[in-house]
Structures are given as structure tokens and as C-alpha cells.
Amino acid sequence: MAFFAHLLSFLFQSLGSMVSKWTLLICLITLLIVKCVKYIQLQTRLPPGPWGVPFFGMLPFIKKEFHLTLFDLKEKYGKIFQLCMGQTPIVVISDHNIIKKAFAKGELAARPKTVFSDILGGYGVINIEGALWKSQRSFLHKQKFGMKHWGAGSNQMEARVSQEVHYLLNSILAEKKSPFNPETILNCAISNVICSIVMSTRFHHDDPKFQRFMYLFNEGFRLFTTTGPMIFLPILKHYPGSQDTIEQIKNNRDEMLEFVRYIIQDHRDTLNPEAPRDLVDSYLMEMEQAKEEGRDVFPECKDTETQLEQIILDLFSAGVETLKTTMQWAILHMLRNPEVCRKVQAELEQVVGKHRLPTLADMPDLHYTKASIYEVMRRSTVVPTAVTHATTRTVEIEGHLIPKDSHVIPFLHGVHMDPELWDQPEEFRPERFINEEGKVQKPKHFMPFGAGQRMCLGDSLAEMELQLFFSSLLHVYDLEYPSETPLPSLRGVAGVTVSPQSFEMSFVPRNVEALIISNAKSQSSKEAWSKHVRVFGAMYG
Numbered sequence: 001m002a003f004f005a006h007l008l009s010f011l012f013q014s015l016g017s018m019v020s021k022w023t024l025l026i027c028l029i030t031l032l033i034v035k036c037v038k039y040i041q042l043q044t045r046l047p048p049g050p051w052g053v054p055f056f057g058m059l060p061f062i063k064k065e066f067h068l069t070l071f072d073l074k075e076k077y078g079k080i081f082q083l084c085m086g087q088t089p090i091v092v093i094s095d096h097n098i099i100k101k102a103f104a105k106g107e108l109a110a111r112p113k114t115v116f117s118d119i120l121g122g123y124g125v126i127n128i129e130g131a132l133w134k135s136q137r138s139f140l141h142k143q144k145f146g147m148k149h150w151g152a153g154s155n156q157m158e159a160r161v162s163q164e165v166h167y168l169l170n171s172i173l174a175e176k177k178s179p180f181n182p183e184t185i186l187n188c189a190i191s192n193v194i195c196s197i198v199m200s201t202r203f204h205h206d207d208p209k210f211q212r213f214m215y216l217f218n219e220g221f222r223l224f225t226t227t228g229p230m231i232f233l234p235i236l237k238h239y240p241g242s243q244d245t246i247e248q249i250k251n252n253r254d255e256m257l258e259f260v261r262y263i264i265q266d267h268r269d270t271l272n273p274e275a276p277r278d279l280v281d282s283y284l285m286e287m288e289q290a291k292e293e294g295r296d297v298f299p300e301c302k303d304t305e306t307q308l309e310q311i312i313l314d315l316f317s318a319g320v321e322t323l324k325t326t327m328q329w330a331i332l333h334m335l336r337n338p339e340v341c342r343k344v345q346a347e348l349e350q351v352v353g354k355h356r357l358p359t360l361a362d363m364p365d366l367h368y369t370k371a372s373i374y375e376v377m378r379r380s381t382v383v384p385t386a387v388t389h390a391t392t393r394t395v396e397i398e399g400h401l402i403p404k405d406s407h408v409i410p411f412l413h414g415v416h417m418d419p420e421l422w423d424q425p426e427e428f429r430p431e432r433f434i435n436e437e438g439k440v441q442k443p444k445h446f447m448p449f450g451a452g453q454r455m456c457l458g459d460s461l462a463e464m465e466l467q468l469f470f471s472s473l474l475h476v477y478d479l480e481y482p483s484e485t486p487l488p489s490l491r492g493v494a495g496v497t498v499s500p501q502s503f504e505m506s507f508v509p510r511n512v513e514a515l516i517i518s519n520a521k522s523q524s525s526k527e528a529w530s531k532h533v534r535v536f537g538a539m540y541g
């Protein structure tokens, strides 16, 4: 108030001679009223939601997994609601139509500024925004993650994925222990797809370099989840324990970057512009071309070398954990629903036969198999809250105002478990994805990859991988669970993704002939690209 009184007296003194004091007073009061009305309008037009407590917001009330808490709040407050986590307002949208409309807007395409984004320094693709983000999405898309050099179509991607399918099936055959936890071999196979496409590298799962790299990644994910409270209460950043976590994340990242830098240097030393191999080559050639043309490589990019390093780590983070977790869920759902598993295997036998492995060309006829994969992705949405978005300015959604810098969540788990959209959503029923003509069909409200401008960039690759890995596994093996122990629940463990509790199971050969014939064929037709793939660690076979 004292400030206002001083301001008024200053204005009266300095402007008093030009306009009357009354006019000035009326102007100021009008300004104040407009401000108040705007504030009240904003408050009354915010989405509904729980109040929480001052300073901490809803933080003290989160008693179970975040996505399950949001599900309860959605039941109470509806399909668009807001909650405060610490000082941060978070808007949660769980209506598929609103999600599609809202996330198509550029104003919702930003990412929140957090301790983690500070560490990444504005590089990569997942955690950046603006012109650099746009250019990276378009570059990665045009380059097909580096596979563009090998010709049009998806043949090259399929070849890389199929190679890893072979290695996975062979590793299972060679596995001495039964039952065993399939997580490590799945992780290795799926990591190798990204490694092969992005940087022409693959690892054997016993290789110490691979094990260290995966340890650092998983540890990075674990530490990242512990930074949650720091995001919502930035003051926590200054506590010594938080500083240790931040230091640890930085150190792990530096160690991963050492390996990434080694790969980039190796590519630089061996690059043949006439025969580029992968995504790293695509970036190196783009850098060279920009230098020759005297232009910036990418807009708003301070350092292209760091950008390339972070892109490699981003694709690894986005493309491995999500797929490995989906495959783990797929195995678990098949173990829980043996009648579904048998139907998938019967379809595979009918369409593919016993003498080869499934290929992409079979997929248009594998309706039930594809429907089962989609049902896995719906029932166990691995990224239930997608990746949080942020608003670049105040935006209006469905009559509600969402202030600038709010966090916004497309609540995919909320959509996938909505009883208005899916009859008895808790149940596992692939038939939901089969239409009246018996063909597989995705409903509009199926959105495991999110929607809008920031929708998953690897959706086609991910679907291809799931189709080839899942169908080949079930074609060659029966899945068995040791009957003494109860099967893990479907609730899962929430981290960066929601994954099943670890479990051990057995793969029992049912059609190894298909694998042996495929092995013989792939040995005799070693393709040009496979010569470029650098292998770390002993290989199977």
C-alpha cells in the first residue's frame, strides 16, 4: 500500500499540470479493476481440481503411484482438471478428443524447465523446444533415423530388426537356465536395434561395455525419478542430498558420453560420403555440408557436436525402455491368458507356416496377433502420463484457461482405462481391436504414442519391432510359468515407465525348425549393411 501511495503522489506531482488529478485517479482505478477482473476470470476459469495445502500443494497427498492418483482425481474432477504439485500447476487431460485438439497447438509443445533439462543444456530432441526441436524432428524423420541411405521403404529397418529377432531366438535356445528372467536378453535385443540403426554397432549381452552402459542408463532413470520433488519444490535443489543426486546424474551421463564420443570419432575417421552407413554419418555429413555452404547446421544450436551426442542418448532413452517394458508386459499377458496365446500361435501357424519366421509382409493377415499387441499396449500403458508438456503462453482449452508455464499431461492411462470407451477396461481382450469383418482396427481413442506435435517420433519403428519380436517369439516358443509362484500383478512398478515386477519363466521350443531354416538363410545371404556393423563382445553362433 505504501508503494501505491508513493506512486500516486509521484504521478500527481509530475503529471498534475497536464491532466487533472481526477482523470489520473480514474485511469489508475480502471487499470486496477481490469487487473482484478482478469485475475478473478483466470481463477474462475482454471480447470477444477483439488486445493492441496499452501506451498506443498498436493505433494503430501500422493500416497500411491502418480498415474493411479491421477486416475482417482479424474473420477472426481472430470476429464480436464488441475492440481498443484508444490508450486507447479499441472493440468491433466484424459479425453482423447481434447488431447488431440489441444496437443496439435504449438502453444502446448514446450517442455517444462526442470533440474533435468538444465543438465541436458538444451540439446537432444525430447527435452528441447522451439526451432532446434522442430529441425531435429524433421531431420530424424527425413533421415529415417539414418536408414534413408539404404533406400526407400522400410526394408532396411526390417532387416535390422529381423537380425536382432534371430539373435534373441538363438540366445533363448542357448540359455542353460530355465526358468529365467527374460528382461536382460530382451533389453539387449532391443538396444541392439537402436545401436544398429543409429550407429552401426551391436553388443553381446554378456559384454562388460554393454552391461556398464545399461547399468548407467537404468541408474540414470532411477535417479531421474528421484528428482521429482526437486522439480516441484525447486528449493530442494539446494539440499546436500539433492546436490549429490544431480552430481551423480551428471557423472553417469559423462561416462556414457565417453562411449558415444568414441563411436562418433570412429565414424568420423571411417566416413565415406559415397556410402553413408547410419544416423551418425547423416549428422556428420550435414555438418560438413553446412560448413561448405557457410550456414548454421541447425537453427538455435549452440554446438552441433553436443547435439549429436545428446540425440544418440535421447533415442536410446526413448526407444529401449519403452519397448523392452512392452515386451515384458506382452509375455506376462500371454502367461495370464493362455487361450489368447494359443489363438495367436494358431494364426501364426496358419499364415506363416512351420518353415520360416514371420515377416512384415505377413502382418496384414495377422489380425489377431496385431490385436493382441495393441491390447497389451492399452491394458498396460507403459508411459501412462506420456512426457509432460508445458504452455508457452496462457491458452484456452474447452473454456478453461491454462496459464503460461503450466505443466500439461496427456493422461494416456486415463484414456486407455476409461470405462465409457472400453467395456470392462481391466480385462484383457484383443477382440476390442477386431472389427465386424474380422480385421484389426485401432479405435480413435487408442493412443499409446501420445498425439499432436510431440507425438512419439518412433511409433512406426516401435510397432514394427513389437510385431516382429512378439510374433517370432510365439511362433518358435511356448511360454511357461513355474506354477508354484503366483504370476506378478498387473499393477506394475512405476518408474520412468510402468513395468511388471520382475518374473522368471521358461521358453519351451515348439517350432524350432522355423528358426533353424531362417538361420541357414540369413547365414547364406549376408547383406552389405551387416559388414559395417561393429560388434562388441562375443556373439552367439
Ligand code: HEM
Pocket: 125, 126, 127, 137, 194, 314, 315, 316, 318, 319, 320, 322, 323, 326, 382, 383, 386, 387, 388, 410, 448, 449, 450, 451, 453, 454, 455, 456, 457, 458, 459, 461, 462
Ligand atoms: C512401445 C514403444 C514406445 C512407446 C509406447 C512410446 C511412447 C511415446 C510417448 C507417449 C511419447 C511422448 C509424447 C508426448 O510428448 O506427448 C514419446 C516420445 C518420443 N518417442 Fe516414443 N515410444 C515408443 C518407442 C519409441 C522408439 C522406438 C523411438 C525411436 C527410437 C521413440 C522416440 C521418441 C522420441 C524421439 C520422442 C520425443 C518426441 C518429441 O519430444 O518431440 N519412441 N514416445
